[in-house]
Structure formats: C-alpha cells, structure tokens
Amino acid sequence: MESVERKDMVTNRDIYDVGRLTARPDTEAKKADFKRGVQRLGLDDQKDGFLYVPDTYSQDKPAALAVMLHGAGAPAEQGLSLLQRYADAHNMILIAPASREYSWDIIASDAFGADVIFIDQALEQAFSRYHIDPTRIAIGGFSDGASYGLCLGLTNGDLFTHLLAFSPGFAYTITTAGEPDVFISHGIKDAVLPVDPCSRRIVAQLQRRGLQVNYQEFNGAHEVPELIRRSGVDWFTGNNGSESRLTGND
Structure with missing residues (x-):
C-alpha cells in the first residue's frame, strides 16, 4: 500500500508544518471506475481510514464532501458513524481517516505534521475520483476530532466551506485562510470537555x-x-441557516 510519506507529499513539508492542505477539487473529475459504499482508503497498512460514497451518487451530479474525524483513542469508524446515515439522502461523500497516533498530531505531538499529510492524500484521492461540489466541502468531528477539524478548517478556509465541530475543546491555528461557516454543538453537562472554557470560549x-x-x-x-447530527447535516447541506443560536437549554 501507499505510504503516508509519499515523496511528492514530503516536498510540501513547510506547507504541512503550518497545517496547510494542497488538494483541491477537480470540477471536471468524472471517472468511470468509481465505487459506492464503504471502502478503505488504502493509504496505510497500519492506520488507514474509510471512504463512504452514497448509493445515490452519480458523476453527473456533484456531491457534497465531509471529512469527519474521530475522538482521542477512537477508531476511524467513529468519524464515519457521525454522518453516514444521512449521506445517501443528501448525496454526501464522507472521508473518515485514522490519526497517526492516539490523537491528532497537534494534540499528540504539539505540531502539525503526519495527519495533515494523510488527510491531504485522502482528499486528493477523493477529488480525483469523484465529482465534488466546491461549495459544500466540510471538515469536522467529535471531541479531539472536532478540535482538530476546527484547526485544519480555519487554516484551510479557502478549501473547506463548512466546519462541523461536535463538542470541541479548542481551536488552534498558525495561519488562517478564507471565511468558512461554522457549526458547533456542546452538551451543558459535559464533564470531559466542559462547555464554558471550551465551546463558549471558541464561539x-x-x-x-x-x-x-x-x-x-x-x-x-x-x-x-x-437531533444535533440532523441539525448539523441540514445546516451543511443548505436546509438551514448559519446564524448563531442556542437550543435545548431548558
């Protein structure tokens, strides 16, 4: 299988060190040999990840795409499970990579690096095989995955149009680009990442x-x-507004 340290990726090391991604959608991409359903990314022997292509996907209709990231210590399947049940109805392709260590690089190693490279490879693969709507590209996740989604999403807001952060702890950037719309949810009884110093501060x-x-x-x-998952999907796919609001506090 292809290694995460592929040579052409390593040449972009300075870009990856600040969390920047190089992959961009190919609006003309219409490959005849694409697959639907759940499939492995096939980018690493030990810690890989998954791609989900909805049954409703057609090369004649650009799909939305969401990169969904797992929490600390969780498998890539957790990221996939966040939105998979909604993918068919909303023509949404999902990428669910596994982190290189127990959590994402900026958390586990205190620096951007291997996970940026891996996610860039996964995006490049999807962009080359599937017709993606450039106005509906999201990154997000749950817990540490939500935090990392905010980090990469804010750093690459010229690629990601939407950020979906379920119970994040922080948002860190070295550089920023673009102005992505942001969806953040958080439980008011969260004892792992308390809402006040986490999402309320981030918002x-x-x-x-x-x-x-x-x-x-x-x-x-x-x-x-x-209910929160559905709300996030509706917001991302254009069935909802992007204004700031609070719900479920009673």
Whole structure:
C-alpha cells in the first residue's frame, strides 16, 4: 500500500508544518471506475481510514464532501458513524481517516505534521475520483476530532466551506485562510470537555473574527445526540441557516 510519506507529499513539508492542505477539487473529475459504499482508503497498512460514497451518487451530479474525524483513542469508524446515515439522502461523500497516533498530531505531538499529510492524500484521492461540489466541502468531528477539524478548517478556509465541530475543546491555528461557516454543538453537562472554557470560549473567538457560527447547546453530556447530527447535516447541506443560536437549554 501507499505510504503516508509519499515523496511528492514530503516536498510540501513547510506547507504541512503550518497545517496547510494542497488538494483541491477537480470540477471536471468524472471517472468511470468509481465505487459506492464503504471502502478503505488504502493509504496505510497500519492506520488507514474509510471512504463512504452514497448509493445515490452519480458523476453527473456533484456531491457534497465531509471529512469527519474521530475522538482521542477512537477508531476511524467513529468519524464515519457521525454522518453516514444521512449521506445517501443528501448525496454526501464522507472521508473518515485514522490519526497517526492516539490523537491528532497537534494534540499528540504539539505540531502539525503526519495527519495533515494523510488527510491531504485522502482528499486528493477523493477529488480525483469523484465529482465534488466546491461549495459544500466540510471538515469536522467529535471531541479531539472536532478540535482538530476546527484547526485544519480555519487554516484551510479557502478549501473547506463548512466546519462541523461536535463538542470541541479548542481551536488552534498558525495561519488562517478564507471565511468558512461554522457549526458547533456542546452538551451543558459535559464533564470531559466542559462547555464554558471550551465551546463558549471558541464561539466568542470566532465571532470576534467575523465568522458565521451556528452554535447549539443541548441538555446532555459528552455526546452527539441524533437531533444535533440532523441539525448539523441540514445546516451543511443548505436546509438551514448559519446564524448563531442556542437550543435545548431548558
């Protein structure tokens, strides 16, 4: 299998060190040999990840794409499970990579690096094989995956149009680009990543930057309730607004 340290990727080391991604959608991509359903990325022997292509996908209709990231210590399947049940109805391709270590590089190693390269490879693969709508490209996840999704999403807002962060802990960037819309949810009873120093602080920071934030608190713990998942998908796929709002506090 292809290694995460592929030579043409290593030549972009300085770019990856600040969290920048190089892959971009090919609006003319219409390959005849594409597959539907769940499939392995095939980019690493030990820690790989998954791609999901909906049954409804057609090369004649550009699909939305979401990169969904797992929490610390969880498998790549967790990222896939966040939105998979909605993918067919919304013509949404999902990428669910596995982190190189127990969590994402900026958390496990205190620096951008191997995970940026791996995600760039996964995006390059999807962009070359599938017809992707450039106005509907998201990154996000749950817990550490949500934090890392914000980090890469804000760094690459000229690629990602939407960020979906379920119970994040922080958002760190060395450089930023673009102005992606942001969806953040958090349980008010979360004992793992308490809402006040985490999402409430993040939302205030993003709003000061002038970003559009759809913020939803709910009466729950460190989790992603089904109602929140549906709300995030509706927001991402254009069935909802992107204004800031709070829900489920009673």
